[in-house]
Amino acid sequence: MTEQLSTAAPAPVLEARGVGKTFTGVTALQGVDFTLRAGESLALMGENGAGKSTLIKVLTGVYQPDEGELFLHGEPASFAKPVDAQHAGISTIYQEVNLVPLMTVAQNIFLGREPRNRFGLIDFRKMQEDARALLATYDIHVDVRRPLRSLALGMQQMVALARAVSIDARVVIMDEPTSSLEAREVETLFRVIGMLRSQGIAIVYVSHRMDEIFTICETVTVLRDGKVVHNGRLADLSRVELVALMLGRSVEKVKRGGVTAFGEVKEGEGEPVLTARDMSRKHQISGIGLDIRPGEVVGLGGLLGSGRSETLKAMAGVMQLDEGSLTVDGKRVRSGSVAAAIKAGVVMLPEDRKAEGIIPNLSIRDNIVLAALPRLSRAGFTSRAKQDAIVDVFMKRLRIKAASPNQVVSELSGGNQQKVMIARWLAMNPKVLLLDEPTRGIDVGAKAEVQALINELADEGLAIVLVSSELEEVVEGSARVVVLRDGSVERELRGSEVTEHHLMAALVGENHSPAEESPAEIKERL
Amino acid sequence: MSLALEPSVGPATTKQVTRERIAGNVQRYGAAIVLGLLLVVGSFAFPTFPTLSNFTNIATQSSFLLIVAVGMTFVILTGGIDLSVGSVYALGGILAAYGSTWGIAGAVLLPLLVCGVVGILQGLLIAYGGMAPFIVTLAGLLGIRGLVFALTNEGANTPLIKDAAVTALGQGGILGLRWPVVIAVVVVVIGSVLLARGRGSQTVLAVGGSESAAVLMGLPVARVKFSVYVVSGLCAGLAGALNAAYSSSGVPTVGVGLELSAIAAVVIGGTLLTGGRGNLIGTTAGVLLLTVIQNLINQVGSLTSSVQAVVSGIFLAVVVIIQTVLSRTQRL
Numbered sequence A: 001m002t003e004q005l006s007t008a009a010p011a012p013v014l015e016a017r018g019v020g021k022t023f024t025g026v027t028a029l030q031g032v033d034f035t036l037r038a039g040e041s042l043a044l045m046g047e048n049g050a051g052k053s054t055l056i057k058v059l060t061g062v063y064q065p066d067e068g069e070l071f072l073h074g075e076p077a078s079f080a081k082p083v084d085a086q087h088a089g090i091s092t093i094y095q096e097v098n099l100v101p102l103m104t105v106a107q108n109i110f111l112g113r114e115p116r117n118r119f120g121l122i123d124f125r126k127m128q129e130d131a132r133a134l135l136a137t138y139d140i141h142v143d144v145r146r147p148l149r150s151l152a153l154g155m156q157q158m159v160a161l162a163r164a165v166s167i168d169a170r171v172v173i174m175d176e177p178t179s180s181l182e183a184r185e186v187e188t189l190f191r192v193i194g195m196l197r198s199q200g201i202a203i204v205y206v207s208h209r210m211d212e213i214f215t216i217c218e219t220v221t222v223l224r225d226g227k228v229v230h231n232g233r234l235a236d237l238s239r240v241e242l243v244a245l246m247l248g249r250s251v252e253k254v255k256r257g258g259v260t261a262f263g264e265v266k267e268g269e270g271e272p273v274l275t276a277r278d279m280s281r282k283h284q285i286s287g288i289g290l291d292i293r294p295g296e297v298v299g300l301g302g303l304l305g306s307g308r309s310e311t312l313k314a315m316a317g318v319m320q321l322d323e324g325s326l327t328v329d330g331k332r333v334r335s336g337s338v339a340a341a342i343k344a345g346v347v348m349l350p351e352d353r354k355a356e357g358i359i360p361n362l363s364i365r366d367n368i369v370l371a372a373l374p375r376l377s378r379a380g381f382t383s384r385a386k387q388d389a390i391v392d393v394f395m396k397r398l399r400i401k402a403a404s405p406n407q408v409v410s411e412l413s414g415g416n417q418q419k420v421m422i423a424r425w426l427a428m429n430p431k432v433l434l435l436d437e438p439t440r441g442i443d444v445g446a447k448a449e450v451q452a453l454i455n456e457l458a459d460e461g462l463a464i465v466l467v468s469s470e471l472e473e474v475v476e477g478s479a480r481v482v483v484l485r486d487g488s489v490e491r492e493l494r495g496s497e498v499t500e501h502h503l504m505a506a507l508v509g510e511n512h513s514p515a516e517e518s519p520a521e522i523k524e525r526l
Numbered sequence B: 001m002s003l004a005l006e007p008s009v010g011p012a013t014t015k016q017v018t019r020e021r022i023a024g025n026v027q028r029y030g031a032a033i034v035l036g037l038l039l040v041v042g043s044f045a046f047p048t049f050p051t052l053s054n055f056t057n058i059a060t061q062s063s064f065l066l067i068v069a070v071g072m073t074f075v076i077l078t079g080g081i082d083l084s085v086g087s088v089y090a091l092g093g094i095l096a097a098y099g100s101t102w103g104i105a106g107a108v109l110l111p112l113l114v115c116g117v118v119g120i121l122q123g124l125l126i127a128y129g130g131m132a133p134f135i136v137t138l139a140g141l142l143g144i145r146g147l148v149f150a151l152t153n154e155g156a157n158t159p160l161i162k163d164a165a166v167t168a169l170g171q172g173g174i175l176g177l178r179w180p181v182v183i184a185v186v187v188v189v190i191g192s193v194l195l196a197r198g199r200g201s202q203t204v205l206a207v208g209g210s211e212s213a214a215v216l217m218g219l220p221v222a223r224v225k226f227s228v229y230v231v232s233g234l235c236a237g238l239a240g241a242l243n244a245a246y247s248s249s250g251v252p253t254v255g256v257g258l259e260l261s262a263i264a265a266v267v268i269g270g271t272l273l274t275g276g277r278g279n280l281i282g283t284t285a286g287v288l289l290l291t292v293i294q295n296l297i298n299q300v301g302s303l304t305s306s307v308q309a310v311v312s313g314i315f316l317a318v319v320v321i322i323q324t325v326l327s328r329t330q331r332l
């Protein structure tokens, strides 16, 4: 198979010519030409709403193109349903939903192709064994009898991946597969991708994380506003050039931007607005204490399972504490009540926006002002003008791409849905803002906006807690970083210690000074 | 450090998994446990309750609703609802009575055929026409009841069953059990095997759990949704026919509100109303519970039927609350 890779231009497996797709009022794709060759790993890039997911759905039979044609191995093809594409050897991990949360890991992996015994009945024992064996080839060890929803998000994503690649495929398409993965899981994913490529399987990869793109992809297709603006080898582009292509700005303008858009960060002063003491919950966190002062951004570092999200959930009243206390402005807040937390001024942007917050059938406007309504109303009446003003500001700042504020959220691209959620929490004007992965799944342009906004909010005196699996985001965005490990505080990094280098060392639990080791070496060992 | 991903499952320990399992089992078998308790308490409280003839009675009374509830379980598992079963039940009874002139074959096949067609029509509209199950089957509820009245001269006729073989199907039996009870048990057993390990079972659960995921996985979503309404139509028709045989007549007003009893039994039996999880053992326990409660209230004697309704309602509310609490424990 590797010989195939080395030949000059292997035959195209999947092609699209002149594809167009319009939704009521929105042109999502226009005259798109797309070519994928055997063994190629292609990055599909573009801003939120550029049309990446739509193109993937057209290629895999979820949507029918309004115009244009598809070709499979050079022959004209059309897929009426997703299952047709699957039978043609195209396996896809979609951006939004992939699996059934109520069903077990094993059931999810074998849905639609369950092993049967000689009476034609499903053989669950074999199914579980096969599922276990399949996951083990990717070094994933999990009880396959557990319902999927009881697994961490990243693990769910790995199960989706295992399912996708276990269907005998010639093409594997992944729409933002890493948006909920932890560094170590991303590595596993990359290893799997490497295995697939060595088998001559072509890969389409969508991600907003640049380092991933440059690590695993050879070629790139860039979409902007539904049109292809660039096609070529990734090696011929620098990061800045790629970003410039995506945003449609000049390279100079992008260069001025820097890595993250965080400005200067400083530690907060005065009395803490939020004080957490000895927060514990069985099997999740134990004895966590935090002080958050007005005007500061505190990063929470830690690997998956270290209790980062749980800590946020405890502070936001989503998770009931077994022990410990939470005070805001000197007043004790009842644990386990979101309403009480919000009343005290603590709000959280949850990690799993899909499951925990977005209301898909409501408009953008309603989704944004929903939680802020009590604040905007007087005697039960809300001023429409006030609502419109708020919605307008956030749609502009966060560059939410939509036909109008009245468009229902389910029609937005994945990244734009995220932005609506962020806008909702910011519109509440809280005292303490808990952000779990605020820039996950949103494009470079909007990411910078969100980061700048976080900065601004802190300057205005808001206290912010930031969780992000992107180390540079934590390090550049926070004045100090509290590192968690196995559900308790491992150490706190302050001032000059707030570097990727120190953070990484603390993550793996190194107590000695990590000066002798380079971050790359530590990364290696992770 | 190895790349093993074990720790990323989070601090979820075996203990937690065990707790999840216990909560899941309580949800699954809760109705059966409560049923057991009621039987014990009832036996001590009323000497006339634990008699063989009373239990036979309870079994027969339950059998018709149980067959309907089996079909309803499949529908609810896909996240749908079938409001037409009460009317289809009456239609099945009328057709059985008319069909009994051709003997037992006519009394069974005619209702199954027609009620199957009703299921097919509703299934087509819902699965392939993309219409809401609530609306389609509500139209079925009204329309079929109308049809029943049209067939019986505005309900003035009550066609009687004179064929002895047909009445024997309702009133005769084996080993002290009436045929409707035996048939209901067979339906539950076949349904359980299909649901646990049959071909389409996983798709039924997947559609109820997350329809969009099922579509994207390429599962035959429309086919499965279509099938459950056909099954539900067949079950309701069969139950109606058996009931007619049992009462030797096709009564046009029978089965009013039966759809609500069936839905209640299914939900009490631990099937999520939103779909995706449930089983027929629970449904069976749910049906028996409803009948036993009614029977116990009758033992008291002085209570009116409105009080019965209140008690059943309270019971349903309690069960739903417990289910919600349990599914929350499982989620954490």
Ligand SMILES: Nc1ncnc2c1ncn2[C@@H]1O[C@H](COP(=O)(O)OP(=O)(O)OP(=O)(O)O)[C@@H](O)[C@H]1O
Residues within 6 Å of the ligand: A023, A024, A026, A027, A028, A046, A047, A048, A049, A050, A051, A052, A053, A054, A055, A095, A401, A402, A410, A411, A412, A413, A414, A415, A416, A441, A443
């Ligand atoms: N079902 C739909 N109805 C109406 N408009 C839609 C629908 N699906 C997508 N769109 C619109 O089509 C455009 C392209 O969306 P698409 O999901 O392809 O973007 P994307 O490139 O995947 O973005 P992201 O990075 O945010 O996932 C967006 O403007 C979106 O609002």
Ligand SMILES: [Mg+2]
Residues within 6 Å of the ligand: A052, A053, A054, A095, A175, A413, A414, A415
């Ligand atoms: Mg997308």
